[in-house]
Amino acid sequence: MELVRRRAGWVLTVGLLTMLGWSLAVSASMPSWYDPDRDCLEAFPLVDADLARVAEHWLPPRAACVYRTGETHQFISTTRSIVLTIICALTVALTLIGLYYVVRRLTGPPGLLRSAEAVDLRSRQLRHLGIGGGLTLLILAVYSGANVLAAVLAGPPGALVMAVTTAIALSAVAAAIDREQGPLPSTVRDSRRRGTVIGLGTFTVIFVLTVAAGQFPFYQLWIAPVGAVAYLVLAGLQWSRRTRSAQLIS
Known part of the structure; x- marks a missing residue:
């Protein structure tokens, strides 16, 4: 289990991909949605x-x-x-194990503290917001199309897996960018926590707005710029909070 713990991110990724594969397999085993009479x-x-x-019954x-x-x-x-039910149980177990160890990292050892000494925080913040906003825009643009394909080809389970995968991807990318360009002083654990908040918060925003617009479960391309703005707001708030904390300490 030590190897699983150290490779928790990869285990979670494999679990989600196998769940998506399972959804595609089940969908392919059913009569096609566009011509069930022929099948x-x-x-x-x-x-x-x-x-x-x-x-139809999925599980x-x-x-x-x-x-x-x-x-x-x-x-x-x-x-x-x-056979499909057994495969589903195995893929869900693999995904939950990976998710468990990924979540544990949020409460694990903080790691080394990186100081803000001799760092141009203003430039660092601009790079953080620019890179993060751009990647969020790209991820959500891809997701707006992939979500439709998943819903059509893999049914509701496929769309759900794709949504969970996207939320986790947003969190992982936000945490990685935070480690490189995020607020200082900071630890690795701080970056993971802030990235998780930004990723889940961004996805929550586009989910709520899509439901409010009556377009759920199909996400339109407009979620990309909206999600990017949500990222900028959340990241900006984290920078403001860190700045206030540093001022209070000093």
Whole structure:
């Protein structure tokens, strides 16, 4: 477990990617959303009736072709359903283990304190805001398209995994930028905490605004500039707080 603890970020990444892969596999095992009649006809050619609907269940994975005559035929076999359920349990366990150790870092040893001595804090702050805002803009622009693909190709679980992955990515990137260009004096743990607040806070802003706009679960491209502004505001507040604390100490 020591290796898992030291590679918690990678473990969490692998867990999220495998969960997304699981979502794609389950979606591919179901009748297609754009032409379920054809898939049900190919699976059950002897049924002489019109398709009424497709009954879907994601966990355990199940799908049934329901016809207007009342006939119901299972599209996903029991064996495949069991295998997909076991894979889901394993991927969720892997993801939770990685998340547990990542969260533990927020309360772990602070690490070495980096002083603000001989550092141009004004230039450092401008670099922090510029790089962070730009990367946030880029990440959310990519997410606005990837979210649609995940929802279409992998269904609701895929969209959820993509959202969680994006929130974690925003936090990780914000923490990394903070370590290099963030407020001083500071420790590695401080950067992780501030990055987590910025990442989760930014994603919360775009989530709330998307819901308020009635566009959920599809995030539009406008979330990119809005998210970048949210990043700038949150990071700016952290700089202001650090500056006030330094003034009080001095």
